[in-house]
Amino acid sequence: MNAYCLATYRSFDEKADFHKKATSIAVGLTVGSWTELPEAQKAQMEKHLGKVISVEVHEPAQGEAISNRYADITIAYPDVNFSRDIPALLVTVFGKLSMDGKIKLIDLSFSSDFLSAFAGPKFGMQGVRDLLGVHDRPLLMSIFKSVVGYELPALREQFYLQAAGGVDLIKDDEILFENPLTPLEKRIEICLEAAAQATKETGQKLLYAVNLTGPTSKLAAQAKKAISAGANALLFNVLAYGFDTLHELSSDPEITIPIMAHPAMAGATYPSPHYGISASVLLGKLMRLAGADLVLFPSPYGSVVMPREENMAIKHALLTDDLRKDYIYNAPVDVQLNLASSFPVPSAGIHPGLVPLILRDFGKDVIVNAGGGIHGHPLGTIAGGQAFRQAIDATIQGKTLQDYAQIHPELQSAIDTWGIRE
Numbered sequence: 001m002n003a004y005c006l007a008t009y010r011s012f013d014e015k016a017d018f019h020k021k022a023t024s025i026a027v028g029l030t031v032g033s034w035t036e037l038p039e040a041q042k043a044q045m046e047k048h049l050g051k052v053i054s055v056e057v058h059e060p061a062q063g064e065a066i067s068n069r070y071a072d073i074t075i076a077y078p079d080v081n082f083s084r085d086i087p088a089l090l091v092t093v094f095g096k097l098s099m100d101g102k103i104k105l106i107d108l109s110f111s112s113d114f115l116s117a118f119a120g121p122k123f124g125m126q127g128v129r130d131l132l133g134v135h136d137r138p139l140l141m142s143i144f145k146s147v148v149g150y151e152l153p154a155l156r157e158q159f160y161l162q163a164a165g166g167v168d169l170i171k172d173d174e175i176l177f178e179n180p181l182t183p184l185e186k187r188i189e190i191c192l193e194a195a196a197q198a199t200k201e202t203g204q205k206l207l208y209a210v211n212l213t214g215p216t217s218k219l220a221a222q223a224k225k226a227i228s229a230g231a232n233a234l235l236f237n238v239l240a241y242g243f244d245t246l247h248e249l250s251s252d253p254e255i256t257i258p259i260m261a262h263p264a265m266a267g268a269t270y271p272s273p274h275y276g277i278s279a280s281v282l283l284g285k286l287m288r289l290a291g292a293d294l295v296l297f298p299s300p301y302g303s304v305v306m307p308r309e310e311n312m313a314i315k316h317a318l319l320t321d322d323l324r325k326d327y328i329y330n331a332p333v334d335v336q337l338n339l340a341s342s343f344p345v346p347s348a349g350i351h352p353g354l355v356p357l358i359l360r361d362f363g364k365d366v367i368v369n370a371g372g373g374i375h376g377h378p379l380g381t382i383a384g385g386q387a388f389r390q391a392i393d394a395t396i397q398g399k400t401l402q403d404y405a406q407i408h409p410e411l412q413s414a415i416d417t418w419g420i421r422e
């Protein structure tokens with residue numbers, strides 16, 4: 001029996017025959033031409049031919065602009081046409097097609113055979129929680145800010161201040177690359193020293209996600225160098241390197257620490273309604289498939305925003321247990337494929353006054369993540385972390401931030417600075 005991966009597109013056109021368009025995609029991206037083939041060759045090529053699964057046309061309502069005429073087209077691509085890797089799948093389903101008019105790839109589902117080539121996140125949400133020993137609340141992460149051009153003692157101090165405020169994870173800024181002032185191994189050494197100092201005081205464990213950078217061919221060696229130096233997590237700019245690079249790293253048995261995916265460059269791909277790849281595929285399904293343990297993405301509430309519906313679709317793609325429904329096309333009933341979930345990290349412009357909204361939308365399985373919202377606290381970086389922890393505590397206890405702030409001056413000061421969003 002042939003196995004297929006499915007791609008769903010939203011195609012905009014004021015007058016196209018979308019059924020014809022669907023057929024031309026299914027044929028054009030697989031066997032090239034069909035009707036002209038002699039019958040004998042058709043029999044031979046049948047197993048390579050794409051199939052139109054559905055075409056749902058949206059005709060604009062009265063008063064709606066004709067430019068909003070579109071169809072959601074789903075095509076099944078035979079697995080036999082491509083190898084079991086993300087580049088081969090993406091080039092098949094959205095290679096040339098991505099440049100052919102107003103068309104966006106809005107969903108992907110995989111055959112169980114294709115999916116079986118991916119082990120997914122090594123740690124996932126549960127594994128990260130186990131490393132930190134925190135299972136009953138959202139985690140808090142802070143981001144190094146002002147790192148380029150600084151020396152090691154400045155970074156050590158910044159790390160300590162973040163850690164002492166009670167955060168669970170600290171990540172490098174994604175623009176901190178290998179450099180003579182704060183080289184990777186030295187950075188790890190001084191940050192872990194600062195982490196140990198803070199842990200003595202707070203009793204809390206910490207993960208430090210060090211930025212994995214450099215030429216692609218040297219990344220795995222660099223990751224192993226980081227691990228030998230004591231690193232306990234990696235930050236990785238996935239989209240600059242490609243999903244397959246993440247897959248290589250996450251499936252390397254010697255890379256034994258969680259990988260955090262940064263979304264840098266994602267804005268070049270998902271935001272247009274007419275072009276690119278949807279956020280839930282780009283930052284959801286593909287990140288998880290390629291093995292990201294934690295995934296950052298813009299939230300609906302902060303400084304770089306994404307519509308809430310798209311955010312919820314990313315969350316679903318990162319967390320769902322129901323792979324058979326969302327990831328696998330036509331899976332036989334006995335197929336049991338598991339992918340650990342990836343921790344969602346909605347980010348950018350997050351401050352304590354947004355915590356109730358974040359927890360309303362994500363529940364406890366989320367990492368609250370802030371840079372400016374911690375370092376920019378009027379009482380300093382330590383108070384910045386404390387204000388977030390207080391906002392999280394208040395929200396999970398069902399208390400309002402206003403009430404909780406009456407006996408928590410750090411939270412009060414954060415609210416005075418940034419306000420509260422209901």
Ligand SMILES: CSCCC(=O)C(=O)COP(=O)(O)O
Pocket residue numbers: 143174263296297298303304347348349350369370371372373
């Ligand atoms: C757009 S998601 C990535 C967020 C990020 O890396 C970051 O540095 C956000 O910093 P902020 O000061 O806005 O919390």
